[in-house]
Amino acid sequence: MSKRPKISSSVTPEMIMGIVDVISDYGSKADLARIAISLQSDVDDLLPVVEVAEALGLVKVENGDISLTELGRKFVKARPSVKKLILRDALRRVEPFATVFKLIESKKEFTAEELFESLSSIKEFSEEYRDPEDVHHMLLEWLLFTELVDYDGDERKFIVKKL
Numbered sequence: 001m002s003k004r005p006k007i008s009s010s011v012t013p014e015m016i017m018g019i020v021d022v023i024s025d026y027g028s029k030a031d032l033a034r035i036a037i038s039l040q041s042d043v044d045d046l047l048p049v050v051e052v053a054e055a056l057g058l059v060k061v062e063n064g065d066i067s068l069t070e071l072g073r074k075f076v077k078a079r080p081s082v083k084k085l086i087l088r089d090a091l092r093r094v095e096p097f098a099t100v101f102k103l104i105e106s107k108k109e110f111t112a113e114e115l116f117e118s119l120s121s122i123k124e125f126s127e128e129y130r131d132p133e134d135v136h137h138m139l140l141e142w143l144l145f146t147e148l149v150d151y152d153g154d155e156r157k158f159i160v161k162k163l
Contacts, residue, residue, distance in 0.1 A: 007055065007094050008048040009134040013087060013145040015049045020058050020068065024076040029067035056090040088146040095119070096135065097142065104148070109159045112136035 022035055032050065036043040050066060053059040058072035068076065075086050091097035099118050103110045116132045139158065143149045149158040 007052050007091075007097065007138070007142070009131075009138040011048050011052040012141050016053050016056065016058065016087070017083070019046070019049050019053055020072055020076055023059060023066055023068050023072070028073060029065060032061065032064055032066050035066065052094075055094045056087065057093070058090070084146050087142075088148055091142065091146065091148075096138070100139070100143070104160045107160070109152075109157050111155075111157050112139055113156075115139065 019035075022039065023030055026035070032046065033043055036046050039046070050059065050061060053072075054061055057069055058075055059066050060069055061067075071086065071090070075083055078086060092101050096115060096119050100115060103115060103118065112135055113132060116135050119135070120130075136156070140151065143158060144151060147161065149160055151158055
């Protein structure tokens with residue numbers, strides 16, 4: 001079984017940018033419960049966002065404290081176009097995007113259904129990514145944000161950009 005981290009389908013790039021900015025405002029390290037209070041949120045609601053930020057290598061969590069990594073500090077200071085590049089590179093290490101990058105390397109375009117089929121064939125992901133519409137929505141959020149693909153809404157196809 002792979003230990004590759006996964007991105008929750010409920011987490012968006014904007015959520016990641018928000019949590020990283022909040023941690024930066026606290027001086028790059030803070031108690032997670034304190035952040036939840038300042039955001040008027042429950043810690044349990046923040047956990048999926050924190051887990052994705054950690055999987056992307058932007059934060060580290062230890063003993064209830066969350067801190068920015070070196071990459072996270074670079075991300076906070078970066079221009080928006082560079083932030084997109086940082087996220088695009090980080091996505092290579094997390095599922096379902098590691099699988100997306102395999103599709104991108106072999107095809108010029110693909111559908112969410114093709115990715116869903118690829119993920120469904122991997123036992124450990126069949127539970128996590130079982131809803132094609134969730135997968136499709138997540139792909140739209142992340143791939144369009146990072147400008148890795150264009151999207152044809154009529155045919156529901158992702159068209160790989162030349163990088």
